[in-house]
Amino acid sequence: MNTSRAPDPKLVKRANEIAGKIHSMLPKGFGFIVMIFTFGTGESDEPVMNYASNAQQEDVLGVLREFIARTAKEFGKKL
Helix, strand or coil, X not given: CCCCCCCCHHHHHHHHHHHHHHHHXXXXXXXXXXXXXXXXXXXXXXCCEEEEECCXXXXXXXXXHHHHHHHHHHCCCCC
16 A cells, blocks of 8 residues: 555544544553555545554554454454
8 A cells, every 4th residue: 555645634633633532541551553544546546544543653563563463364253
């Protein structure tokens, strides 16, 4: 997914609003990631993806790697 396009300020603002609400609802010590993206091709045929998180980028990348590994292994199975 090409994410080199400048983020839409409205989406960035909305992601930060959502992130603020999530952050206020979670117990201390918990992290989260909010990902906002387009389905398929958009008006410009360039996919858009923005994220907001209360975690450091290194931690976000680690969590995403773990998510991908677990999802690839367990996708479609009852948990």
